[in-house]
Amino acid sequence: MKARVEKVFGHLDPKPEALLLANSVEPHLDGSFFYLFDVPSGLFEGSTAVAYPDGNLDVLSSPLEATSAHLAAKTDRHLTVHVPTSREEGDALLHKLLDSKGSVGLNYQELTHQQFLKFEKMFPSARWVDASTAIKRARVTKDAEELGRLQKAADIGSAVAREIPGMLQEGMTELALATEMNYRMMKHGASGPSFSTIVGFGPNGAEPHYFAAGRKLQSGDSMVCDFGAFYRRYASDITRSFHFGKRDDEMKKVHELVEEAQQAALAVLRPGVPGKDVHNAAAKVIDASPYKGRFMHGLGHSIGLNVHDGWGMNQLVEEPIEEGMAITIEPGIYLAGHGGVRIEDDVVVTKDGYRFLTTAPREYLEVSA
Amino acid sequence: MKARVEKVFGHLDPKPEALLLANSVEPHLDGSFFYLFDVPSGLFEGSTAVAYPDGNLDVLSSPLEATSAHLAAKTDRHLTVHVPTSREEGDALLHKLLDSKGSVGLNYQELTHQQFLKFEKMFPSARWVDASTAIKRARVTKDAEELGRLQKAADIGSAVAREIPGMLQEGMTELALATEMNYRMMKHGASGPSFSTIVGFGPNGAEPHYFAAGRKLQSGDSMVCDFGAFYRRYASDITRSFHFGKRDDEMKKVHELVEEAQQAALAVLRPGVPGKDVHNAAAKVIDASPYKGRFMHGLGHSIGLNVHDGWGMNQLVEEPIEEGMAITIEPGIYLAGHGGVRIEDDVVVTKDGYRFLTTAPREYLEVSA
Numbered sequence: 001m002k003a004r005v006e007k008v009f010g011h012l013d014p015k016p017e018a019l020l021l022a023n024s025v026e027p028h029l030d031g032s033f034f035y036l037f038d039v040p041s042g043l044f045e046g047s048t049a050v051a052y053p054d055g056n057l058d059v060l061s062s063p064l065e066a067t068s069a070h071l072a073a074k075t076d077r078h079l080t081v082h083v084p085t086s087r088e089e090g091d092a093l094l095h096k097l098l099d100s101k102g103s104v105g106l107n108y109q110e111l112t113h114q115q116f117l118k119f120e121k122m123f124p125s126a127r128w129v130d131a132s133t134a135i136k137r138a139r140v141t142k143d144a145e146e147l148g149r150l151q152k153a154a155d156i157g158s159a160v161a162r163e164i165p166g167m168l169q170e171g172m173t174e175l176a177l178a179t180e181m182n183y184r185m186m187k188h189g190a191s192g193p194s195f196s197t198i199v200g201f202g203p204n205g206a207e208p209h210y211f212a213a214g215r216k217l218q219s220g221d222s223m224v225c226d227f228g229a230f231y232r233r234y235a236s237d238i239t240r241s242f243h244f245g246k247r248d249d250e251m252k253k254v255h256e257l258v259e260e261a262q263q264a265a266l267a268v269l270r271p272g273v274p275g276k277d278v279h280n281a282a283a284k285v286i287d288a289s290p291y292k293g294r295f296m297h298g299l300g301h302s303i304g305l306n307v308h309d310g311w312g313m314n315q316l317v318e319e320p321i322e323e324g325m326a327i328t329i330e331p332g333i334y335l336a337g338h339g340g341v342r343i344e345d346d347v348v349v350t351k352d353g354y355r356f357l358t359t360a361p362r363e364y365l366e367v368s369a
Numbered sequence: 370m371k372a373r374v375e376k377v378f379g380h381l382d383p384k385p386e387a388l389l390l391a392n393s394v395e396p397h398l399d400g401s402f403f404y405l406f407d408v409p410s411g412l413f414e415g416s417t418a419v420a421y422p423d424g425n426l427d428v429l430s431s432p433l434e435a436t437s438a439h440l441a442a443k444t445d446r447h448l449t450v451h452v453p454t455s456r457e458e459g460d461a462l463l464h465k466l467l468d469s470k471g472s473v474g475l476n477y478q479e480l481t482h483q484q485f486l487k488f489e490k491m492f493p494s495a496r497w498v499d500a501s502t503a504i505k506r507a508r509v510t511k512d513a514e515e516l517g518r519l520q521k522a523a524d525i526g527s528a529v530a531r532e533i534p535g536m537l538q539e540g541m542t543e544l545a546l547a548t549e550m551n552y553r554m555m556k557h558g559a560s561g562p563s564f565s566t567i568v569g570f571g572p573n574g575a576e577p578h579y580f581a582a583g584r585k586l587q588s589g590d591s592m593v594c595d596f597g598a599f600y601r602r603y604a605s606d607i608t609r610s611f612h613f614g615k616r617d618d619e620m621k622k623v624h625e626l627v628e629e630a631q632q633a634a635l636a637v638l639r640p641g642v643p644g645k646d647v648h649n650a651a652a653k654v655i656d657a658s659p660y661k662g663r664f665m666h667g668l669g670h671s672i673g674l675n676v677h678d679g680w681g682m683n684q685l686v687e688e689p690i691e692e693g694m695a696i697t698i699e700p701g702i703y704l705a706g707h708g709g710v711r712i713e714d715d716v717v718v719t720k721d722g723y724r725f726l727t728t729a730p731r732e733y734l735e736v737s738a
Contacts, residue, residue: 025677026564027396028479041580043565045677063665064578067705085665108483110397113475114501116482132483179555186548191580192565195395196412209433211410211560296432296454308394308414336436 002055002078003143004036009053011134016103019051019131022115030110031305032135034233037079038145041068048090050097058082058097060090091122098123105131109310136310140302141324146234147348150303150326153236154346154357156188156229161240161360164225165367168244171216174199178212181227190229194236194307198226205241205340208297208332219245219369222339224332228307235307237328238358239344245369254291254333255341255364261285261331262343262362265299269329270353275317282331283315291333300328303346325349326357371424371447372512373405378422380503385472388420388500391484399479400674401504403602406448407514408441410434417459419466427451427466429459460491467492474500478679505679509671510693515603516717519672519695522605523715523726525557525598530609530729533594534736537613540585543568547581550596559598563605563676567595574610574709577666577701588614588738591708593701597676604676606697607727608713614738623660623702624710624733630654630700631712631731634668638698639722644686651700652684660702669697672715694718695726 009015021036023029025045033049036057042065050058056078061069066083073081084090098104104123106116109132119126142150160181167180178197185193199212205224217223226239241258243251265282279299286295298314303326311319313327325348332342341364346357378384390405392398394414402418405426411434419427425447430438435452442450453459467473473492475485478501488495511519529550536549547566554562568581574593586592595608610627612620634651648668655664667683672695680688682696694717701711710733715726 024478025675025679027398027675029396041576041582042578044578062578065576067576068579106482108486109393109481111482112478113480113482113485114477114499116485117477130483175555175558175560178560179552182555182561183548183552186544186551189544191544191547192551192562196561207410207434207436209411209413209431210437213410306394306396310394 001036001038001076004138005051005055005057008036008051008131008135008138011137012105012129012131015053016105016129016131017053017101018098019105020098020119021049021051021107022111023047024112024115028112030107031309032107032110032139034305035139037072039065039068039072040232041065048094056080060084060093094122098126101126103127103129105129107135108132109136139304139309140311141322142304142326142348146304147326149232149234150236150346151357152189153194153229153231153234154238155359156185156190156231157227157236157238158358158360159188160184160227161238164240165242165365168217168242168367170219170245170369173214173216174201174204174212175214177225181225185227185229190231192230194228194230198224200224200340202339203337206334206336206338208334208340208342217244220248221245222248222251222341224340224342226342226344233305235303235305236346236357237303237307237344238346238360239330239342240360241341241343241364243364243366247366251339251341252364254335257286257289257291258331258333258341258343259362261295262329262345265329265331266354269321269347269349271321271323271349271351273321275313275319275321276315278321279314279317286331286333294333294335295331296334297332300330302327321349323349323351370405370407370445373507374420374424374426377405377420377500377504377507380506381474381498381500384422385474385498385500386422386470387467388474389467389488390418390420390476391480392416393481393484397481399476400678401476401479401508403674404508406441408434408437409601410437417463425449429453429462463491467495470495472496472498474498476504477501478505508673508678509680510691511673511695511717515673516695518601518603519605519715520726521558522563522598522600522603523607524728525554525559525600526596526605526607527727527729528557529553529596530594530607533609533611534734537586537611537736539588539614539738542583542585543570543573543581544583546594550594554596554598559600561599563597563599567593569593569709571708572706575703575705575707577703577709577711586613589617590614591617591620591710593709593711595711595713602674604672604674605715605726606672606676606713607715607729608699608711609729610710610712610733612733612735616735620708620710621733623704626655626658626660627700627702627710627712628731630664631698631714634698634700635723638690638716638718640690640692640718640720642690644682644688644690645684647690648683648686655700655702663702663704664700665703666701669699671696690718692718692720
């Protein structure tokens, strides 16, 4: 896509003469390959893309996705698709495209070291440029097509979040709930979950990256549900925390604090503000409470082609917030042995502030057992 | 896990003094991290592991998975878990563990180039060793624990394959079928699909890596369903081809050929045979038919912690088959504009041959419209 190729080169100074992106074997695929080459279907393992400052793009496609690749090229006159039938043919073509280039950009953040060594050997006189910061800066602000897909992915997540209270049954396992949640996401149009669904009942909610497993839902359990959908390769990421059965005054209080922390972050979120200021606004609320130190992760991250899309927001990030960024805002408090609360929304940064992509209610929902 | 650490070092000659594995951000996680550190839950983004020739393992865990990490260490006296609370603390610990080591192995196949550069800067006097071949050789043959999980993952795939004919309805979309298949996999105990489920109706079956999308099932369609389950981090991968409604004599004939090709490959599959001989046995059957050239991918790949687990089998692979390998055997024939047939089974190589992990029927099933 010409506009995206130009956007990446716009962030490169000095500009390399070409940009070379390479997928290895799944899961080691470069999200930027799919950023520049917008193709609905396929893994494109072992495929490469070469982009140029004038906006043109050559894709060397694996034969396993040749039909989809050719179809994409039909509607994009700046895209040329090649389907080499052997490694030798592919390497010869890469030489033809790159031998005359002095400087070549690579995405160090998503390229395997093995691929790098292969390219170093193939092009001994190339001057390699780390393009990963430029790629990240281009990808972190979204275009209209991307925002449309992110909205749809977020809508799917919001719809399922609204349905969770109706799915809860005493004695069900975390995995059984995750099963229903993933099913509903696909029923609502997701191509699949955007990551391994997190459902933590009771004390398991206190581990931020816990995966759904075998604990059974008991009256008195709080729970953390963190999940997301892929829609046309774009991810959503939403967390809601619920309570089941017997009241737990402490967790209710904790939820209020996390809501307050999220509001505090959103209140300062706008273009130009350093990322750390947004994080710190939330952290300050929690650190002024008896739960100081129980919020031990960054406030959020960019979302896009990957659920953790290259940019993270924590107390060290000086980089300012930009209009068009799609990010999560997800404060949490974790009490080992008891439970956790996290509230996570996807937002787009606007000229003056932000707008929500996720729309599900944020209140603590106490579901009867 | 001591036995796995020792297995990897057993394939390294000369042996480095330590092996350093590093996860970046999802999806750029190193499967080998989870091979050596068997922990049920968590992404462990930004986490590292340092293994030693004596079988010991240090894990520097992200705080987001601290509980799971500590729990795993309780039952493994060769495992030490650290949870640094800052980047500085983590880097200082890595220095303590590695500064005295002259040679350090890295998994070039799954390490990002960015991580490599970070380590190169941190340890300017280290002698880096590419451990990826040794890691691949260790991981490609499975231990009893791995085989148990692979069997369970394959059982889930087989159960769902048996249920597909009962799910088919005229007018349903590919994505609707994929939705039901993924749901059933989780109902049968999967933690999720091991890759984006492939359902190709009619001509879409002719693209090997097509993703399920919007085509509606019509009488006369053949279809390819390629899917798999994750069970305790281990993947299965199964393909079955069906026919719906109005007979299609050509596709039936194509399916017979693919069955014959798979049988031919299985007939020569045993330890000591070069991988290319197994591939060629299947290719020979197809190339002797009117469909010469329509089988344009490798015959199979290893399965394990990744669905494409590091080793692939095609006409170039001289490496011999080994006892204990878990691999797919998946010949196919693809007819552009018409449809495709692929039959894929997961097998374990035994002393004298192989045994199936997948058990679903392999015959062409013609389902009434």
